[in-house]
Amino acid sequence: MKHEMNPNDGSGDSSSAPSMSPDEFRRAAYRHADWIADYLKNVREFPVTTAAQPGELAASLPRKAPDQGEPIEKIFADFNSLIFPALTLWNHPRFFAWFSVSSSPPSMLAEFLTATLNVNAMLWKSAPAATELEQVTLSWLRDWLALNETFFGIIYDTASIGVMQAIAAAREWIDPRSRIKGMRGDLTVYISEHTHSSSEKAAIVLGFGQENVRKIPVDDQFRMRAGLLEQAIELDIAAGKRPCCIVASVGSTSTTAIDPVPAIADIADRHGIWLHVDAAYGGSAAVIPEMRHILDGAERAHSLILNPHKWLYVSIDCSVLYTRFPEILRRSASLSAEYLKTTEDDRVINYMDYGVQLGRRFRALKLWYVFRYYGRQGIIAMLRETLRLAQVLKSLVEADPDFELSAPVPLSLICFRHRSGDIFNQHLLTEINSTGKAFLSHTVLNNRFVLRFAVGNFQTNEQDIRESWALIRETAQRLRVPEAAMTHSEART
DSSP: OOOOOOTTSOTTOTTSOOOOOHHHHHHHHHHHHHHHHHHHHHGGGSOSSOOOOTTHHHHHSOSSOOSSOOOHHHHHHHIIIIIGGGSOOSSSTTBOSSSOOOOOHHHHHHHHHHHHHOOOTTSTTTOHHHHHHHHHHHHHHHHHTTOOTTOEEEEESOHHHHHHHHHHHHHHHHOTTHHHHOOOSOEEEEEETTSOHHHHHHHHHTTOOGGGEEEEOBOTTSOBOHHHHHHHHHHHHHTTOEEEEEEEEBSOTTTOOBOOHHHHHHHHHHHTOEEEEEOTTGGGGGGSGGGGGGGTTGGGOSEEEEOHHHHSSOOSOOEEEEESOHHHHHHHHOOOOGGGOOTTGGGSOOGGGGSSOSSOOOTHHHHHHHHHHHHHHHHHHHHHHHHHHHHHHHHHHHHOTTEEEOSOOSSSEEEEEETTOHHHHHHHHHHHHHTSSOBOEEEEETTEEEEEEEOOOTTOOHHHHHHHHHHHHHHHHHHHHHHHHHHHHHHHO
């Protein structure tokens, strides 16, 4: 099909820009919608991981962009034949690597509208509905998490940006002069050995310096040791340092460990330090009433992050920061420019003042769609099922003498390993992932290579868990045959 031309563009002029008419768009949109619906229906027929090799896709694409526009049908066909096969499918029920991100149908529909409207939610004036919907949806989520109304919410793209803004607010809290005169190099940040690397990166970017980031040892359940945290703070104070920010995890990346936030909050209060709670993954589970305890102490935090795009069935990207001190956050990031001033400024929230980003997508729309479509009870049911599936796999691992758990399972991540050692587990992970039937990742705990199996996709069911476990066991047994044969041969020699 040829592009439909604007009747006023001097038809036939090859230099005229093609224009997609409403009817052409409608036909193309239906085709894309059909593809999406079929993907969701038949997703298990596709491999989770791609067989593509580095550089293979790039070599198959033209080196230069086309001079003339091409039909949408051809572009879509190339997506199907070239792009899609070269993807790792994150929105797949057997994607168990890192942390599963789950884009549900209502979120997909909202993204369709967001792209169509293409608003910039930097000011209230630039997108009134986007600003006010963000306030409303974040108040709903705050209520579900049983946080009080003093917590102000803002949506960023990812937790990496959120923690940078939180640590910037901590710097403003401890040393407001540093924003103007620069830092003296004596402010310190405290994280655990298992805190996500984004906190350390944020400290580096903000000018604290890596040498001023203290990594506190963890206990046998991989939780920050509060006593050692306080010792580190006292040593820094004695050395003339100024403790600035503590980052505590609720669901750490390697193991989903939950740091002792109440004890850490006591320490932060005693020393006047900003406490940031990184609940990017784990925080969503607190929507379940019987899991609310995982946020105990978080009500005393200065700031808290959770990612709806990880475990609240919202498409990436969508990360929420709450703070009890919005004015501090605002002071740390606000910089007025004449061309951004409006007559409503003294009566509204302009979200651009609370972060480094000026351009802001309409992310609240997909939160609103998901929260309304599933409702609180629907989301609770989905979260509970994810936790149950994690316990199913935990039981399977515990019942198998060839495997062992490597960490507690407080949420929906299972860390385990085969008893045959690190090299065997590395080979095992490679072989499992190469099948395309499941995708796992790894970490290192107590100097041992460990497999990570994260449950979280909205379509994952018990059959996915049991069949993936069968794949893991069968792969391990197959790998052990040559190992056993080699050992027997060496013994004969």
